[in-house]
Amino acid sequence: MVTTQPLAVVRSVAPSPRPLIGAAAVVGAAAAVISAAGSWIPSLWGDEAASLLSARRPLGSLFAMLTHVDAVHGLSYIALHFWIRVFGSSAFSIRVPSAVAIGICAAAVVVLCGRFGSLRFAVVAGAVAAVLPRLTYAGGEARAYAWDAAIAAVLCVVVAEILVRDRPSRRWWIAYGAVLAVGVYTFLYLALMAAAVGVAVLLTRRELLRSWAVASAAGIAAASPVLVLGLLERNQISYLAHRDEATPSSLLVSMWFGSIPFAVVAWTLIVVAGVGWAVDVRQALRLNRPLPRLESLAFAWLIVPVGMLLLMNIVSPGFTARYGTFAAPAAAVLIALGVRRLVRATRRAGVTRPWVAVAAAAALGATVIPVWVAQRQPYAQNQSDWNQIAAVIHAHARRGDAIVFDEGVRPSRRTRLAMDTDPQPFAAVRDVTLAVPYARESTWHSTAYTVAQAAARGRFDGVGRVWVVEYSTGGLVDTWGITDLRALGYRRTETLVEHRSVIALYER
Structure with a gap:
């Protein structure tokens, strides 16, 4: 058992x-390399297309778009805009910033745990963060979730500095408010980290509650523009009301751990950490000592924001497991605390400590490696097969062929995004149904005519061959535009079936 120590002693062991x-x-x-490795393999998918196509727009057009949609992602889109101007817009390039963010996140976990324990323990916690499935997934995706986790971890480093100091100076509270504000600009729900920190302060340093309240209010007030825009644009996630993502499987497996085997190992270690924390809390209360700071902060970080999201989901459905990414570093910290508890408990039982640590590491490694490998497969990103669509068109299309994309699905699933995100393989074909390109739209995606509307505008005049790319899932293939094509005299002559699409050639 780890007894709670006075503040001066806590500082001395760090x-x-x-x-x-x-x-x-x-x-x-190392964490950045782990997340970046193989990230070029999967196709981009709908959410990543939103990031890339928004970032490609001229800044004036991007700012105009953000007043209509995606204001909550504005900061990440602007940052990606400048990134691709220097490093290009390949799948690997636009995913690298997320890998860097996971590197920052893991480094912050090391610093955080190092303020409350040994260097060895800090490194173990950082290593767990480096391979945690939710974080390696976020580190290979061109979205802001990796940065959300990194900012949350940095915020907790600042909180740790506040908690370990007898009289934390005002600059630490200013830093806390500033990091919180930046976090809200990258992800609206990071505002919930203020509640998690408040619970940790209440449990461990109650005399700091007033300073916490002032700094939290200042940070959230500084982020009020994005909070207002997010509220006005909340209908963007209205489709989540038709999904039931707050399921036991989503919460216990998908949100942080990626597979049932790894989830079993991870939750076992978190429960061990929780039991040890409860014992320490009881002893601290009996001896009138402060509660354990790291465990209190980590459990508040893991439970409070996600719990509040679930309560909000009851009132207004809009929850998805990825929203819990910013709490994933807390899971890594608690897993490491569970390993430390096991090592110390078995030491008292006479078991050689290295074997316990090796066994825990082996269990974690054996269950996490298959998840990492699965995340680096061609269809790993939401089953998207845009790379395969591009390869087929590049290999089989002739100069002057037309192409028609399925417009009968929601924007993030439209097969046109394969061309919008990677135009070069489609250089031989003409996009005959395009109405307004995404760069001139008020949203992040293009709009299109129907086949009949395009034909009325002469778009099919002189076109002998048309490639049709339909969305397919569960064995069901869309038939958007097929009836109109047949009315124009086209007949199917070739069909190529891909993972989530069917590519057909129609000829007159």
């Missing part, structure tokens, strides 16, 4: 800053 920062840098670099 590693000195230089080795801690060095270890954080090494772990962070």
Whole structure:
């Protein structure tokens, strides 16, 4: 059992800053490499298309779009806009910033845990963060969720500095408010981290509650423009009301752990950490000592924001497991705390400590590697097969062929996004149904004519061959535009079936 120690003792067991920062840098670099490795393999998918197509727009057009949709993602779109101007817009390039974010996240976990324990423990916690499935997934996706996790982790590093100091200076509270504000600009629900920090402060340093309230209010007030725009644009996620994503499987497996085997190992270790924390809390209350700071912060970080999201979901459905990404580093910390508890418990039982640590590492590694490998498969990103669509058109289309994309599905599933995100393989074909390109739209995606409307505008005049790319799922293939094509005299002569699409050639 780890007894709660007075503040001065807690500071004395923490590693000195230089080795801690060095270890954080090494772990962070390794985490970034783990997330970046193989991230070029899966096709982009709808949400990533929103990121890329928004970032490609001229800044004036992007700012205009954000007043209509996706204001809550505005900061990440602007940052990606400048990134692709320097590094290009390949799938790998636009996913690299997310891998870097996971590196920062893992490094922050090392620093956070190093403020409350040994360097070895801090490195273990950072290593768990580096391979945690939710974080490696976010690190290979061109969305802001990886940055959400990184900002939440940095915020908790600032909170740790506040908690370990007898009289934290005002600058630490200013830093806390600033990081919180930046977090809300990257992801609206990061505002819920203020509640998690408040619970941790209430449990461990109650005398700091007033300072926490002032700093939290200032940070959220600074982010009020995006909060207002997010409220006005909330209908964007109205489709989530038709999904039931707040399921036991989503919460216990998908949200952070990716597979049932890894979830079993992870939750076992988190429960071990929780039991040990409860014992320490009981002893601290009996001896009138402060509660354990790291465990209190980590459990508040893991439970409070997600719990509030679930309560909000009851009133206004809009929950998806990815929204819990910013709490994933807390899961990594708690898993590491569970390993530490097991090692110390078995030491008292006479079991050699290295074997316990090796067994825990083996269980984690054996169950996490298959998840990481699955995340780097061609269809790993929401089953998208845009790379395959591009390859088929590039290999089989002739100069002057037309192409028609399925417009009968919601924007994030439209097969046109395969061309919008990677135009070069489609250089030989003409997009005959395009009405307004995405760069001139008030939203992030293009709009299109029906086949009949395009024909009335002469778009099919002189066209002998038309490639039709339909969305397909569960064995059901869309037939958008097929009736109108047949009315124009086209007949199907070739069919190529891909993972989530069917590509057909129609000829007159």
